[in-house]
Amino acid sequence: xxxxxxxxxxxxxxxxxxxxxxxxxxxxxxxxxxxxxxxxxxxxxxxxxxxxxxxxxxxxxxxxxxxxxxxxxxxxxxxxxxxxxxxxxxxxxxxxxxxxxxxxxxxxxxxxxxxxxxxxxxxxxxxxxxxxxxxxxxxxxxxxxxxxxxxxxxxxxxxxxxxxxxxxxxxxxxxxxxxxxxxxxxxxxxxxxxxxxxxxxxxxxxxxxxxxxxxxxxxxxxxxxxxxxxxxxxxxxxxxxxxxxxxxxxxxxxxxxxxxxxxxxxxxxxxxxxxxxxxxxxxxxxxxxxxxxxxxxxxxxxxxxxxxxxxxxxxxxxxxxxxxxxxxxxxxxxxxxxxxxxxxxxxxxxxxxxxxxxxxxxxxxxxxxxx
Amino acid sequence: xxxxxxxxxxxxxxxxxxxxxxxxxxxxxxxxxxxxxxxxxxxxxxxxxxxxxxxxxxxxxxxxxxxxxxxxxxxxxxxxxxxxxxxxxxxxxxxxxxxxxxxxxxxxxxxxxxxxxxxxxxxxxxxxxxxxxxxxxxxxxxxxxxxxxxxxxxxxxxxxxxxxxxxxxxxxxxxxxxxxxxxxxxxxxxxxxxxxxxxxxxxxxxxxxxxxxxxxxxxxxxxxxxxxxxxxxxxxxxxxxxxxxxxxxxxxxxxxxxxxxxxxxxxxxxxxxxxxxxxxxxxxxxxxxxxxxxxxxxxxxxxxxxxxxxxxxxxxxxxxxxxxxxxxxxxxxxxxxxxxxxxxxxxxxxxxxxxxxxxxxxxxx
Numbered sequence: 001x002x003x004x005x006x007x008x009x010x011x012x013x014x015x016x017x018x019x020x021x022x023x024x025x026x027x028x029x030x031x032x033x034x035x036x037x038x039x040x041x042x043x044x045x046x047x048x049x050x051x052x053x054x055x056x057x058x059x060x061x062x063x064x065x066x067x068x069x070x071x072x073x074x075x076x077x078x079x080x081x082x083x084x085x086x087x088x089x090x091x092x093x094x095x096x097x098x099x100x101x102x103x104x105x106x107x108x109x110x111x112x113x114x115x116x117x118x119x120x121x122x123x124x125x126x127x128x129x130x131x132x133x134x135x136x137x138x139x140x141x142x143x144x145x146x147x148x149x150x151x152x153x154x155x156x157x158x159x160x161x162x163x164x165x166x167x168x169x170x171x172x173x174x175x176x177x178x179x180x181x182x183x184x185x186x187x188x189x190x191x192x193x194x195x196x197x198x199x200x201x202x203x204x205x206x207x208x209x210x211x212x213x214x215x216x217x218x219x220x221x222x223x224x225x226x227x228x229x230x231x232x233x234x235x236x237x238x239x240x241x242x243x244x245x246x247x248x249x250x251x252x253x254x255x256x257x258x259x260x261x262x263x264x265x266x267x268x269x270x271x272x273x274x275x276x277x278x279x280x281x282x283x284x285x286x287x288x289x290x291x292x293x294x295x296x297x298x299x300x301x302x303x304x305x306x307x308x309x310x311x312x313x314x315x316x317x318x319x320x321x322x323x324x325x326x327x328x329x330x331x332x333x334x335x336x337x338x339x340x341x342x343x344x345x346x347x348x349x350x351x352x353x354x355x356x357x358x359x360x361x362x363x364x365x366x367x368x369x370x371x
Numbered sequence: 372x373x374x375x376x377x378x379x380x381x382x383x384x385x386x387x388x389x390x391x392x393x394x395x396x397x398x399x400x401x402x403x404x405x406x407x408x409x410x411x412x413x414x415x416x417x418x419x420x421x422x423x424x425x426x427x428x429x430x431x432x433x434x435x436x437x438x439x440x441x442x443x444x445x446x447x448x449x450x451x452x453x454x455x456x457x458x459x460x461x462x463x464x465x466x467x468x469x470x471x472x473x474x475x476x477x478x479x480x481x482x483x484x485x486x487x488x489x490x491x492x493x494x495x496x497x498x499x500x501x502x503x504x505x506x507x508x509x510x511x512x513x514x515x516x517x518x519x520x521x522x523x524x525x526x527x528x529x530x531x532x533x534x535x536x537x538x539x540x541x542x543x544x545x546x547x548x549x550x551x552x553x554x555x556x557x558x559x560x561x562x563x564x565x566x567x568x569x570x571x572x573x574x575x576x577x578x579x580x581x582x583x584x585x586x587x588x589x590x591x592x593x594x595x596x597x598x599x600x601x602x603x604x605x606x607x608x609x610x611x612x613x614x615x616x617x618x619x620x621x622x623x624x625x626x627x628x629x630x631x632x633x634x635x636x637x638x639x640x641x642x643x644x645x646x647x648x649x650x651x652x653x654x655x656x657x658x659x660x661x662x663x664x665x666x667x668x669x670x671x672x673x674x675x676x677x678x679x680x681x682x683x684x685x686x687x688x689x690x691x692x693x694x695x696x697x698x699x700x701x702x703x704x705x706x707x708x709x710x711x712x713x714x715x716x717x718x719x720x721x722x723x724x725x726x727x728x729x730x731x732x733x734x735x736x
Binding site for chain 2: 024025096097123126127128175178179182183184330333334336337338340
């Protein structure tokens with residue numbers, strides 16, 4: 001054979017090899033079990049993984065409940081548990097589409113970081129993946145059969161999306177966790193809690209307070225309302241009113257992100273400047289009976305009460321956080337960024353518990369008279 | 372291989388800009404920010420200084436020896452034995468830098484995108500494509516760089532738009548050097564990354580006009596450093612100082628964070644395609660420099676056997692690097708070596724050019 005022919009054949013071989021590269025990593029859509037949600041539990045020294053799988057059929061355009069599978073496995077480590085699952089999986093499990101991680105109470109009390117470490121290192125989870133906490137066993141949430149959604153694989157993600165639409169910064173992603181845990185000044189993170197109501201319904205209610213990779217406590221929905229003054233966003237809130245003929249009003253509060261201000265270094269005093277526009281969206285019957293010129297006066301009256309009550313509530317919740325020693329407000333991070341000399345070399349958890357936080361709430365009631 | 376005289380100063384600007392995208396510059400943030408966070412960006416100054424020095428020496432040499440290409444000119448400047456030795460050192464440096472840079476690309480493709488594809492096949496494919504592109508000559512690559520700069524802007528904008536929601540200025544602060552000892556390695560890594568500009572000696576003779584070439588190159592270096600700084604600041608603002616120091620492939624991690632409303636997410640495939648186009652051109656330029664300098668050193672015309680033999684040799688060298696940690700070890704050794712070698716080479720070229728200019732009458736041509 002002539003050298004030129006050998007050269008051309010070699011070139012042809014190389015070109016073929018070059019264009020076949022992708023084939024080694026090919027994934028057939030209808031041969032995959034796509035994981036949408038994973039639940040991680042820790043019980044009796046064993047990690048338990050439960051994965052909700054979607055097994056698409058190339059012939060069907062819509063997704064039916066027959067295509068859903070829930071599969072679980074357990075082992076001494078997350079890697080072990082995942083391997084157990086792969087032994088009995090009906091198809092190749094495709095984890096790159098994981099959108100939500102459910103963390104069981106056992107894992108939260110043990111070490112949340114260990115639960116995530118393997119999956120992060122395997123590039124299974126993205127830092128954008130949402131976290132949800134479960135009081136009890138996380139796997140049970142995936143076993144629930146919600147009737148409210150035709151395609152229950154999207155139930156959780158729809159709940160999260162709706163929540164996010166209403167309250168900015170209400171969801172917690174893995175990146176938030178690593179930012180809080182790996183910082184020079186230890187911070188805490190709030191993970192929304194998902195609750196199963198019977199076997200038919202799931203709902204978001206309160207959250208888990210995680211500090212130094214472990215569960216510090218559970219917080220209720222009212223606490224979260226105060227917390228969301230820190231992150232900003234929009235929220236519907238019903239407030240009982242005193243000293244007016246009206247018993248309660250429903251407020252649509254548009255919160256701005258909290259602005260911290262250092263008042264004094266010794267003793268350490270800071271002020272949380274909170275701003276929000278308030279729209280009364282329900283029960284404004286009082287206004288209907290008043291002439292227009294008196295509405296402004298009523299606005300001011302309601303505003304004063306709203307401000308007073310919200311300030312008290314926020315102060316109370318901030319105090320609770322300080323007592324728990326969990327800097328969920330990311331105040332330490334703020335101080336370390338702008339006034340590092342106040343934090344460096346000091347015991348931040350203790351300092352956080354002792355510092356004085358003043359709350360300055362500025363609200364304005366808008367468009368009271370409009371429907 | 373013979374350089375044509377058809378590279379414009381505009382194309383040279385894009386070449387310099389592109390040399391700092393992909394490749395070694397992808398791992399540079401990881402090597403820099405771990406201990407000192409945002410403040411470690413100060414270590415870029417050593418790289419900038421070296422870059423400016425390379426550009427200045429290159430322009431000075433170009434003004435004295437325009438009638439010949441770089442490696443043959445070394446024998447004229449320094450005499451035959453020393454000129455050949457210095458020429459060989461240049462070839463070896465180009466080869467080592469190209470291997471490091473190409474292995475970085477292969478590691479991204481093999482470790483992050485095509486996990487099941489055998490590494491040997493990836494190396495063969497990458498070297499085949501890069502070898503073919505460099506075989507076609509500098510002009511083709513120079514034309515491609517213009518297109519690639521658009522891609523650089525596209526991926527940067529994509530990352531900016533997708534991550535801005537998570538960006539926090541507080542994550543960048545405070546600006547302080549916590550560990551001064553760790554600045555020294557960062558300075559070395561930074562210097563090594565900028566030493567890729569040494570290939571400008573090979574490209575410069577191909578310029579169709581040298582007027583304002585030096586200022587163009589300097590501007591390109593500053594712009595590319597600016598783009599790099601934006602990447603690092605974006606990553607620090609999103610991931611925080613600690614996490615950024617533990618991520619090797621920073622731009623890819625940022626691509627994983629992109630979520631624009633609910634319609635654009637999981638963009639790393641798009642990101643990777645755009646990035647691959649950039650690194651192929653980038654790597655081709657490096658490989659072309661190695662091949663071209665070797666041809667000049669051996670005083671050979673464009674030889675298929677020499678070019679593809681070199682490509683094969685470099686592919687084999689890449690196969691010897693087993694993982695990213697070994698690559699870092701190799702990069703560290705080269706970075707340490709180049710701190711001594713590069714200033715020495717530059718001084719020799721500078722002194723030789725000055726003496727050569729004086730011998731010719733002192734006036735720049």
